[in-house]
Amino acid sequence: MATVTIENLSKVYGDFVAVEGMNLEVKDGEFLILLGPSGCGKTTTLRMLAGFVEQNTGRLAIGDRDITAEPPYRRNIGLVFQNYALFPHLTIFENVAFGLRRRKLPEDEIKTRVNEALELVRLGHLEDRYPKQMSGGQQQRVAIARALAIRPDILLLDEPLSNLDAKLRLQVRDELRALQQKLKITTIMVTHDQDEAMYVGDRLVVMLEGKIQQIGTPTELYNHPANRFVASFIGRTNFIEGTIAAGDTTFQATSGLTIATATAERPSTELVVRPEMMELSAEKTTEANCFEAQITHSVFLGGSIEMVATLPTGDSFTVITNVKTLKDKGLNAEIGSRLFLSFSPESAVLM
Amino acid sequence: MVEGKTLAERLGRLSVGLINTIGLSLCVIPLILIFWLSVISNSVLSLPAEGYTLNWFSEVWRQPQFINGFYLSAMVAIGATVIGMLVTIPAAIVLVRKRFIGRDAIMQLLMSPLIVPAIVIGASLYMTMVELEVRTGIPATGSMVGFIAGHVLLTIPWCIRLLTANLAGLNEVVEEAAASLGASPIAVIGKVTLPLIRPGIVAAAIFSFVVSFGNLEVSMFLSTPGQLTLPVAILQYLQWKIDPTIAAASVMQVTIIGLALVITNRFVNLSRMV
Numbered sequence: 001m002a003t004v005t006i007e008n009l010s011k012v013y014g015d016f017v018a019v020e021g022m023n024l025e026v027k028d029g030e031f032l033i034l035l036g037p038s039g040c041g042k043t044t045t046l047r048m049l050a051g052f053v054e055q056n057t058g059r060l061a062i063g064d065r066d067i068t069a070e071p072p073y074r075r076n077i078g079l080v081f082q083n084y085a086l087f088p089h090l091t092i093f094e095n096v097a098f099g100l101r102r103r104k105l106p107e108d109e110i111k112t113r114v115n116e117a118l119e120l121v122r123l124g125h126l127e128d129r130y131p132k133q134m135s136g137g138q139q140q141r142v143a144i145a146r147a148l149a150i151r152p153d154i155l156l157l158d159e160p161l162s163n164l165d166a167k168l169r170l171q172v173r174d175e176l177r178a179l180q181q182k183l184k185i186t187t188i189m190v191t192h193d194q195d196e197a198m199y200v201g202d203r204l205v206v207m208l209e210g211k212i213q214q215i216g217t218p219t220e221l222y223n224h225p226a227n228r229f230v231a232s233f234i235g236r237t238n239f240i241e242g243t244i245a246a247g248d249t250t251f252q253a254t255s256g257l258t259i260a261t262a263t264a265e266r267p268s269t270e271l272v273v274r275p276e277m278m279e280l281s282a283e284k285t286t287e288a289n290c291f292e293a294q295i296t297h298s299v300f301l302g303g304s305i306e307m308v309a310t311l312p313t314g315d316s317f318t319v320i321t322n323v324k325t326l327k328d329k330g331l332n333a334e335i336g337s338r339l340f341l342s343f344s345p346e347s348a349v350l351m
Numbered sequence: 352m353v354e355g356k357t358l359a360e361r362l363g364r365l366s367v368g369l370i371n372t373i374g375l376s377l378c379v380i381p382l383i384l385i386f387w388l389s390v391i392s393n394s395v396l397s398l399p400a401e402g403y404t405l406n407w408f409s410e411v412w413r414q415p416q417f418i419n420g421f422y423l424s425a426m427v428a429i430g431a432t433v434i435g436m437l438v439t440i441p442a443a444i445v446l447v448r449k450r451f452i453g454r455d456a457i458m459q460l461l462m463s464p465l466i467v468p469a470i471v472i473g474a475s476l477y478m479t480m481v482e483l484e485v486r487t488g489i490p491a492t493g494s495m496v497g498f499i500a501g502h503v504l505l506t507i508p509w510c511i512r513l514l515t516a517n518l519a520g521l522n523e524v525v526e527e528a529a530a531s532l533g534a535s536p537i538a539v540i541g542k543v544t545l546p547l548i549r550p551g552i553v554a555a556a557i558f559s560f561v562v563s564f565g566n567l568e569v570s571m572f573l574s575t576p577g578q579l580t581l582p583v584a585i586l587q588y589l590q591w592k593i594d595p596t597i598a599a600a601s602v603m604q605v606t607i608i609g610l611a612l613v614i615t616n617r618f619v620n621l622s623r624m625v
Contacts, residue, residue: 052527072530073538079531085524089546098542099532143528150532 002063002153002186003028004049009058011044011210018044020210022058026154029184031177033201035191036233041210042190046156049188051075062153073102078147078185082159084139086131092118092142093127099150117149118142120179137168144176148183155180157189161196173200194234198222206230222274228351231272238317240271244350251348255313260288260345270351275306275320277347280331280339287342293317295337305333309341317341385605389598396593407599417600419577420584426495427570427580428563431502435510435559438503440552443514444544448523458511465508469568476501477572492573498580501569506559513558517551518544557615561608 004026011018019041026032034042047053051072060068067075086095096114118124121141131139140160161169177200180187191197197204198218206213214226225231242253244264251259251271284290297308307319326333392402411417446458480491491497529543567582574583585600
């Protein structure tokens with residue numbers, strides 16, 4: 001188990017900057033997520049950590065061990081790939097034993113460790129099979145067992161759930177999280193799926209165009225996005241343009257709307273409100289921000305309903321609300337109905 | 352699929368069937384003819400058959416140039432195959448896995464024996480070897496080394512083609528997984544890459560054997576009196592005598608090559624590879 005240090009890491013391909021001056025400290029036992037759209041540099045970062053891509057500048061360390069110039073086979077990193085990358089010509093047992101045989105361990109210890117690793121992913125009974133004879137979910141669990149069997153200092157996961165179908169994805173995701181918490185192994189996972197990231201990650205690193213946009217826990221990122229990109233990438237968001245001066249508590253939207261906010265620390269021209277923070281009611285509420293609105297769009301999503309509420313000023317807000325809440329309040333959320341829309345000054349986050 | 356019934360559609364189907372039949376016949380009839388001619392009792396290679404006999408096969412074994420030729424061809428083919436594989440496997444790995452300046456040029460160079468007519472290769476190899484003999488006194492033409500060197504040249508493009516196709520189909524991520532588990536570059540090749548391209552290696556080896564065993568054009572130039580490969584021996588025999596012994600010798604050669612191709616097909620789907 002170990003910490004990971006990334007210092008001033010950069011990678012340039014021709015005139016494309018894949019990663020630019022990245023600094024990151026991963027805590028011991030932490031589950032860290034590198035999150036971002038494709039081409040944001042998250043995979044390049046992971047491949048530099050694994051040693052498959054050579055960085056242009058920067059330093060990499062696991063604990064006190066500088067791995068900047070180490071080849072992949074001396075880094076002692078467990079790797080799990082998107083397409084499993086099992087050895088098709090070897091049995092499950094030999095797949096898991098591969099790293100142990102490279103370490104020239106005695107045969108009885110190899111046996112013990114392979115069984116241990118396969119038990120962790122509950123596949124001990126399938127050790128004689130070949131990868132082809134297993135489902136995708138099973139293959140990915142074997143890949144996880146194979147990576148863990150070498151007792152790596154850290155675990156790197158490259159979109160490990162992307163190749164699985166929706167149902168399996170949730171199952172393997174839960175297992176992965178449980179396993180990581182049980183073993184307390186420092187883990188870095190790359191994904192473009194924000195739900196997955198928020199579910200398993202202790203901390204999320206949101207990346208765009210080779211640069212870190214924000215680092216934080218899922219709650220921090222959701223409630224206090226550092227910029228417009230983070231706000232739009234993590235969850236759904238309403239953006240409102242306008243102005244507010246430092247020290248002020250009133251945001252003047254360009255549409256003419258006035259929104260009460262928490263005290264602004266600095267001048268700002270943009271404000272975001274999460275759709276879940278909006279409340280609908282039949283009567284005017286005492287909330288500082290309460291506007292009359294008309295429902296112009298409504299989509300039933302099962303447990304919740306997503307609506308667009310349009311104000312007389314022309315502003316449109318996406319509102320996501322629980323079906324039961326609506327029912328309890330006896331509200332009609334059909335298109336055309338007139339309701340009151342309110343949210344607290346605290347849920348109006350200034351960019 | 353539902354087949355249409357208009358006149359044009361029927362005519363279309365008929366012409367496709369006709370072309371297929373003619374094409375296949377052109378390929379198969381000479382082969383059948385050779386098998387047939389090897390068992391007729393006519394003393395000159397001709398039709399119609401006067402009777403049938405298997406004597407021509409024993410006649411082949413009574414002719415020392417065929418026996419020696421068969422032995423030399425086999426030795427040369429095995430030698431060319433082994434050396435060809437030792438040269439082309441590392442070359443194919445580097446060509447597929449590495450990006451470097453001149454990579455395409457090297458690829459083209461290795462494929463060039465396919466483009467240059469074999470007879471030209473034979474002639475130029477002969478001149479080179481004669482020059483070598485004159486300057487150094489080392490006998491090159493007619494020697495095993497000379498034959499094998501010439502034949503390796505012929506097998507290279509086939510091996511490179513088969514091996515690179517196989518390597519390109521092998522996902523590099525599997526090799527990366529091996530490296531991350533602690534396998535050095537040599538161990539990755541030995542434990543992962545080579546086992547996974549085994550079908551390609553087997554196919555390339557058998558193809559090399561076939562190309563070398565059946566080669567006439569290059570061997571013709573490299574042969575010296577008493578050192579003839581089987582195809583050259585057959586050609587020489589033909590210059591003096593046309594009897595069914597030739598057909599019998601050809602049947603033996605076709606059978607060996609045919610067997611090699613059948614074995615290859617068990618390992619890789621040839622129609623997909625070449």
